Amino acid sequence: MEKDNLEELFKNMQGAFDTEEPAKGHQMRFLEKLNSTGEKATTVTKKKSWLWKPLSIAASIAILLGLAYGQLNSNTSLENQVAEISPEVAKSQFYFASLIEEQVKELEAEETPETKKIISDTMVQLKTLETDYQNLEKELIKGGNSKLILSAMITNFQTRIDLLNDVLSQIETIKNLKNYNDENFTI
Template identity: 65%
Template structure:
């Protein structure tokens, strides 16, 4: 239709549009008439009302699952290792205490003459500890457990041997220093 015809149509119909709200119970009366003339299933609004509580319950369940996942305490590396190989935790405790004891002894021997060798030893120990952590991860990820356990023990033995060698070198340095001091005359 053209714009002029449309405007004239609306001008002719002006004032005849029904803009009032239907009377109370109009929908119910309409549905009763509809049921009487045709076999129509009555629409019940209560059927769709179960979606709201179900969606709320699902939302709460999802929030709980996410909350538990985020805030649940995670097992430490040592706890996971103890589950996989209980003997590892016992061996680790034993070797760790030996290494710590040797490190304390090494640090107590620190002098200006021995400081460089002690610093180098600490760097090497840090590398061995990092290597051990990698071995632990490999064991947790399901690697060849016998081979990895052997490598872990070898790692600890290497640390202890390194510390023993350095302590022997420090004793040698001290002995040489004392020997030179005794032979030195003023």
């Protein structure tokens, strides 16, 4: 009902609105009339604050730096959080990681044109297993079934070690076959 009254009011006043800007000096004439009544009036000028732009930029940068620091800090503390949940996992992780690193160096030292493909495939599989391990760490931190997750983490390490041992064995076989073929080849 009230909406209808407003619409009717605006329909009746259509064309009667003053949309023109006041003439120059209007504000001064208004103030003179106001002062003549005995009240003191002054003009109010807007002061533009020059400080708000730099402060807002600085605040934005501070927020972005805070978010970046939080993101970096959460990545580094993942291992610390796992160590807090299970110190045994941290010890076994150090042991297995050093063993795997040693075998990877040995594998990379054996790279030849004949073994290049198998080594590159092995590295891809190791990266996949490492990603799976990181996901298991995250699940452990979230509070999943810790015994099951810890077992899966150890199995992941053992799988990586078995993979590296198998590949090193295959490379040794390839080297032996190459030597055997070279010995039987006559000119």
